[in-house]
Amino acid sequence: QNRLWLQTVSHKLCRLLSPLCLGLALLANLALAAGDVHYRALLILQVLFYGAATLGYLLRHKARKPFFLNVPYASCLLNWATVMAFIHLLNGHQQVTWERTTG
Numbered sequence: 001q002n003r004l005w006l007q008t009v010s011h012k013l014c015r016l017l018s019p020l021c022l023g024l025a026l027l028a029n030l031a032l033a034a035g036d037v038h039y040r041a042l043l044i045l046q047v048l049f050y051g052a053a054t055l056g057y058l059l060r061h062k063a064r065k066p067f068f069l070n071v072p073y074a075s076c077l078l079n080w081a082t083v084m085a086f087i088h089l090l091n092g093h094q095q096v097t098w099e100r101t102t103g
Helices: 005-032 037-058 067-091
Strands: none
Touching (some): 037 067
């Protein structure tokens, strides 16, 4: 009935699965890099992306930092938050229901 149902469900599912897919892509690139120059190039790009994210993390409190670090840092930060939320859910630390507040 709702036209946005599929779009909403697929977005939420893709967001939850993206950390797993990124980890599998890194493992696949590591396994395939020795055999083909194209996979080696992809691995180098992937490592540069994660390096830029790490540099963005290290410089996160600086007033002036290179703008090109923002996208890799934000992307990895959001995926890491998904991983941590899933771990909290598995450990029973994450509350899955909302409580109504009086206000």
